Amino acid sequence: ETGEPPEPLHRVQGENYAPGNQNSDRINATLLSLVRNKELEQLIQSMQDLERTWNHKFNYPWTFLNDEPFTPEFKKATKANTNAECRYLEIPKEHWEVPSWINEDLMHESANILEEHDVQYAHMKSYHQMCRWNSGLFYKHPELQDIQYYWRVEPNVHFFCDVDYDVFRYMQDHNKTYGFIVSLYDSPWTVQTLWPETMKFLASGNSHLLAQNNAMNWLTDKERRPNHNHDANGYSTCHFWSNFEIADMNFWRSPAYEAYFEHLDRAGGFFYERWGDAPVHSIGVGLFADKNSIHWFKDIGYQHIPFLNCPNSPKCQGCVAGRFTDGEAWLNKEDCRPNWFKYAGNEWALPD
Numbered sequence: 001e002t003g004e005p006p007e008p009l010h011r012v013q014g015e016n017y018a019p020g021n022q023n024s025d026r027i028n029a030t031l032l033s034l035v036r037n038k039e040l041e042q043l044i045q046s047m048q049d050l051e052r053t054w055n056h057k058f059n060y061p062w063t064f065l066n067d068e069p070f071t072p073e074f075k076k077a078t079k080a081n082t083n084a085e086c087r088y089l090e091i092p093k094e095h096w097e098v099p100s101w102i103n104e105d106l107m108h109e110s111a112n113i114l115e116e117h118d119v120q121y122a123h124m125k126s127y128h129q130m131c132r133w134n135s136g137l138f139y140k141h142p143e144l145q146d147i148q149y150y151w152r153v154e155p156n157v158h159f160f161c162d163v164d165y166d167v168f169r170y171m172q173d174h175n176k177t178y179g180f181i182v183s184l185y186d187s188p189w190t191v192q193t194l195w196p197e198t199m200k201f202l203a204s205g206n207s208h209l210l211a212q213n214n215a216m217n218w219l220t221d222k223e224r225r226p227n228h229n230h231d232a233n234g235y236s237t238c239h240f241w242s243n244f245e246i247a248d249m250n251f252w253r254s255p256a257y258e259a260y261f262e263h264l265d266r267a268g269g270f271f272y273e274r275w276g277d278a279p280v281h282s283i284g285v286g287l288f289a290d291k292n293s294i295h296w297f298k299d300i301g302y303q304h305i306p307f308l309n310c311p312n313s314p315k316c317q318g319c320v321a322g323r324f325t326d327g328e329a330w331l332n333k334e335d336c337r338p339n340w341f342k343y344a345g346n347e348w349a350l351p352d
């Protein structure tokens, strides 16, 4: 039995959490999904899993975001799969467009180099835009200003386990800033200059922003990386896999993270390299949040192909307990969670 995170756990359900109840124990939070109209079917898969295992008990609203208007078909189908409120937001153009200081010729040349190193999506401009938006812009959407916590949900992910407490309240009650499930090494080629830029940022009068109890030693861990023969200029590349996140947007809105993102954005690596929101968020929380405010959701069974977290618990169905990948065996070595537990692990977080 895997057990559950430390008490208190907010298990109140039923009438209290009924969709329309304005006085419920729900806190200021939303399920959040950036998605394209053409991914409707895959999104419904994710919604059905999350509604079945968790949200039908708690009825947190869904917020869908898109760089284009959602189709009537998209709205109808998503509404049909939840009792909770649904909101549909278009991303402001100025949040999505490639910023003016990016040189498009240099961007293409850089993508050619990335491609030589087998970097996925090197030439896909929208992917770079998406990574930048997820790194530093989503929480600036005018319609999200009043919202604090979010649970990020991607199309075509799977949830396997019944969770019977309000995870948003868990975050709040335990002073958690950031929750993750899977952590992985990244291709060093995607983030060659991310760590050097981070060091530059700290050296130019910003080192006072570092959290007292930060996770610098995790970010710079030197342990040999099984499937890649080098790190990324000082960054181990171990990151929280951000297709799942439960986090506090007020952290991203803090002066420390804001200044950090601004620095990175000006440096251009979202377009000249392929900095992902996963390493950027991981370094952000790793440096500017207390590491005790980062929580491993061991009890949430989750899959985004090709990786999964499958707890050994009777509450979980549809996955093989303990398995980390459904892909080729070498993928098992991409798991860098032990690394995190080495530096920040609490008792509950240690593997069975």
Ligand code: GDP
Binding pocket: 033, 034, 035, 036, 037, 039, 065, 066, 067, 068, 126, 127, 130, 153, 154, 155, 243
């Ligand atoms: P991967 O998981 O890294 O392979 O990337 P995905 O294709 O799953 O994209 C990550 C997330 O961003 C998913 O939620 C996608 O639906 C979303 N996404 C990616 N590109 C776009 C885009 O151009 N427009 C919109 N609206 N969503 C996008």
Ligand code: MN
Binding pocket: 154, 243, 304
């Ligand atoms: Mn994905």
